[in-house]
Structures are given as C-alpha cells and as structure tokens.
Amino acid sequence: MADRDSAFGPDAAAPSRRASDDAAPGDGRAHDRDADRARTLLPDRDPTVERDRVRSFIAERVGAAGAEGVVVNMSGGLDSTVTAALAVEALGADRVYGLILPCNKIGAPHARDAEALAEALGIEHDTVHLQPLFAQFGAVAPDRFDLHDEPVRSGNAVARLRMAVAYLAANATGSLVCGTANRSELLLGYLTKHGDGAADMFPLGHLYKTDVRALAAELDVPEFVVEKAPSAGFLPGQRDADDLGAPYEVIDPVLHLGADRGLDPEAVVERIAAADAAVDADRELVAELLGRHRATAHKRLPPPTPDAAIE
Secondary structure (H helix, E strand, O other): OOOOOOOOOOOOOOOOOOHHHOOOOOHHHHHHHHHHHHHOOOOOOOHHHHHHHHHHHHHHHHHHHOOOOEEEEOOOOHHHHHHHHHHHHHHOHHHEEEEEOOOOHHHHHHHHHHHHHHHHHOOEEEEOOOHHHHHHHHHHOOHHHOOOOOHHHHHHHHHHHHHHHHHHHHHHHOOEEEOOOOHHHHHHOOOOOOOOOOOOEOOOOOOOHHHHHHHHHHOOOOHHHHOOOOOOOOOOOOOHHHHHOOOHHHHHHHHHHHHHOOOOHHHHHHHHHHHOOOOOOOHHHHHHHHHHHHHOHHHHOOOOOOOOOOO
C-alpha cells in the first residue's frame, strides 16, 4: 500500500487556459468558508480518518473480487480527482487506469486538466473523444428519439457511452469500475442511471460534497481543481448550483437533516436557522430538494422484481 504522502507530485499544476474556462480566482476560499459553516450541521468526519477508511475500502473491494485494479473515469473535477488519488494510495499507481472521455468543446479544457492530474498521479491513462461515437449513435437512433437540442436526453446518452467505455476497459484488464459519485449526488439522484450511476463501488458514496472538499485538502489536491465550480459539463456555463437551486454548502445540511435524519421541511428549516443563519435554506428550497430525493429513489435501488412465490 502507498505511504501517507500525497499522491500528487509537488509540480501538479493546472494546464494553461483562458481565465474564463473555470471558476474565478478566490472561489476556493469562499467554498472553504461556506463548507466550514455547513459542516457544523453535518456529521463530524475527520478527513484523516476518512482517508484511511476509503483507502481500506478500495483495497478490500478489489481484493475480494480478485481484480487486478480499478478504472476511474476522470473529468478533471473534484470527485474524480479525489477518487483517483485515493485509489493510487490504496493500490499503487500501476493498478489504477484513468479514462478521460470528453464529448464536446466545453469538456476540452477539463480533459486537459484530467490529463495533467493523471500524469501527476503517475497512472496510465487514455483520452478518447466521444463525439464521433455520439454522432453515430444519434444517427442510428430512431427519429422519434432525436437528440438534437435535447440536453438532458443527450447528456444521459453521453454518460452511458462513457460507462460503456469504462466497462470495456475493466473487462479487458480484469479490473473494477471505481465510481466517483458522492453522497449529495446519490441522495438527489443527480446522476445518470446506468451512466455515472453505474459502477462496482462508490468510495465517496458516504461523503457529502462538503466532506469531499475537506478530504481534498487532506490529500493536497491541486488548488485549481478545488476552485472549479461543480458542473455536469453538458452546456456552456452550466453549474450544479443552478440545476439544483443552491450550492452544496446549503444542500448538504438539508439532505442530512431531511433525508438521513427524516425531519420534515419545517423542522429542517428551523434546525438550520437555529444552528447557522448564514446557511440560507427556506422552506420552498428544502421541500424541493427533499422532493427530488424521494422522486429519484429508483436510482438508488436495484430493479424491482415480483415477490418470490412461497411454495
């Protein structure tokens, strides 16, 4: 198993790019302040303990499966970077393979980031541009299911193509697909069923997004990754906060209190207001987030079957 030093080399830096490609300078510090406030409403998780816990989890799952290693789809974002780094610490760089799968111009700068991060981690990796595959997929799909100007439909299709490539790599190398979703995304169903929602394990699946940020600091993840505004990357300017109605520093306490602890929206609002007036969560937002949680339960469950008949 790797030692306790950061998996990132001292020269891990962002590729050159236009300043407009990512979040504005200073966003990372604001995220840190907001995350500190949010964590007062969340379970107290020690990043050092979680680092060891996730490392052990990855090693145990790979060992139990008799697998050679893991495949990680790397987007250049926080979750996939933290996942890949922990996999390297758990297994060694020679047992981690990174896939970088851009599908449009929006993803190009993030693909360059992912390539730089994979290099810093010392893992084998390949970049596969999915646009030709996606175009052919759209060309053969029935006309009634046109993907043109349908961002949700096309985004889900791309996510499933990415997972198909990941499982191709896993099958070819005797590896497991190491998913990158965190608890916030899982509880909200903010992922594609059978796309990024499909994996052999989710090492970060018990951690809220704000917990992942704390873990990134423990791992010395490069600042340019931490400063990025979370985004699915399907449309120009798309941000998770816009899609979900709030930043994760607000979302995470709502999910913990409402989804994990079962409080109703009024109680959630009261608890948050009593604990931290700086976390702005009104009843409408809370109800909407918890409604999304309930509506996406099917993404967190295996496909249902009829009850077995009792002979």
